[in-house]
Amino acid sequence: MLSQGTRDIVKSTAPVLAEHGTKITSVFYRNMFAAHPELLNIFNHANQAQGRQQAALANTVYAAAVHIDNLENILPAVVQIAHKHVSLGIKAEHYPIVGEHLLEAIKEVLGDAATDDILGAWAEAYGVIADAFISVEANMYKESREQENGWNFFKSFTVSRKVKESDTITSFYLKPADGTNVPEYKPGQFISIRVSIPGEKYTMIRQYSLSQAPKPDEFRISVKREADKDPNGVVSIFLHERVNEGDIVEVSAPAGEFVLDAAKTTPVAFISGGVGITPMMSMLETVATATPDRPTVFLHAARNEALAAFRSDVEKHAASMSNVKNKTFYSDEPNSFISRKVLEEFVDTTGEVYVCGPVPFMESIIRELRAMGMKEDQIHHEFFGPAMQIENG
Incomplete structure (x- = not known):
């Protein structure tokens, strides 16, 4: 548990992190890779070059400061990121390396403003957050290696x-x-x-x-x-x-929490754009095999027919189901996109929806689903990209 004094100090740094966070994380990655180039075997170099990882980590550090009184609020993010970490082979011994260089970066960027009290509070807070990651990931590794045909790394x-x-x-x-x-x-x-x-x-x-x-x-x-x-x-x-x-x-080994509850029989809709169709194929095939009477909708957006993958597979699975609607939309064609009107026509708002695709596509779909009255726990989505800590994306 963090002392009240530590929490107060960390919270007080939130505005500074909002302003200087990306600069801090950029310095952090630069220094860490200089000291530990072997970590470049883990990181997505493109995300580094484009600044995506730096921004993601900055957002995470800021979120930790804001929620320091109730760190359980960021537990869902911890679990999501831990899945990525386990799939990358992140180990407990990586966390002290991250902590050391993160504190160094805070000191380098903030200079005299990074007092001993601030650095000490952040060292303590980082230790608690790192321990949470290490514990969650240790359980994931254990489950992975102990299941039939399982392994680690x-x-x-x-x-x-x-x-x-x-x-x-x-x-x-x-x-x-x-x-x-x-x-x-x-x-x-x-x-x-x-x-x-x-x-x-x-x-x-x-x-x-x-x-x-x-x-x-x-x-x-x-x-x-x-x-x-x-x-x-x-x-x-x-x-x-x-x-x-x-x-x-x-x-x-397989990881991730963007998963279908295969036991449910309530209405479900799969909505994808581009290569976001890939996890939906696993879900659709599972429904077709395990619960073929489940009311199901499959909507996919592609630029044109040449870029639309799995059309024959979707039709094959749909043919084995008793209550399914599916349609593909081609953006190269006039007025062919998944609009609010389309969603209202196809989606049963009493059920669940899975969304995957480019970020603007997902933002648009999720915004419309919420406007239609769907709750957060009814809408599941997968974002492909960097999140926080030692994360590849």
């Missing part, structure tokens, strides 16, 4: 099949290289892929949603090939162009 998988789903999305079917089966996972979860790319000094890790319902012997991920000039595209281009059937990649 990374394991070698063979690419058994490579299937083109659209002009930009290709599926990779992955089987354990040692011939064992894969662990059970929840529809909507993701895995991390770690690759060593010729010419790159450090390994690179990216998370990809599992895009089919659980199978006993394989995973499937479906990867969008990003543009050549997009700094986020290094791994996707490597997978598309240089990873072939029979090749080996390293894979983490």
Whole structure:
């Protein structure tokens, strides 16, 4: 427990963090990587170059200051981020490194304003927050390794099949290289892929949603090939162009909390944009298999037909269901988008909705669903990107 004095000091720094947070976290990452370049094997370099990670961490530090009296308010964020950490192989020994360089960055940026009392309070607060992460992640690691066919960190998988789903999305079917089966996972979860790319000094890790319902012997991920000039595209281009059937990649155990409650039979809607369709495919297939009478809506937005993946799979699953509506919208066509009118026509507001896609798309859909009267606990969404702490995105 933090003393009242410590909480008061931390709260008093919130305005300063709001103003200087990104500068502090930029200095933090610069200094930490200089002292520990091995951590570049974990971090998403593109997020660093674009400043996304720095901004995400700054927002998190600010949130911790604001909620220091009731840290349980940020527990949902802790759990969400812990899933990412576990998929990246973050260990307890990383946290003291982060704490040391975060405090150094606060001192460097704020100068004399960072008094011993402020630094001491933040050291104490960071220790409590780090312990929460370490505890949550330790339980996740334990659960992962103790489940049937489970493991921690990374394991070698063979690419058994490579299937083109659209002009930009290709599926990779992955089987354990040692011939064992894969662990059970929840529809909507993701895995991390770690690759060593010729010419790159450090390994690179990216998370990809599992895009089919659980199978006993394989995973499937479906990867969008990003543009050549997009700094986020290094791994996707490597997978598309240089990873072939029979090749080996390293894979983490499934993680993530954007998951379908497969036991429910109440109305459900899946709404996706672009590559956000990938976790929805796992969810839709699960409903089609486990609860085919469940009232289901599947809405997807793509730029055009050539970029719309899984159309035949969606139709196949829908054919096995008794109460399903599905429609694809192509933004290249006039007036073809998922509007408020479309949502009111298709979505049963007494049920649940799962949303995944580009941030502006999700913001628009969620805003309209709320305006239609849906509550927070009815709307589930997945954001692909950096969040906080040692996080890849």
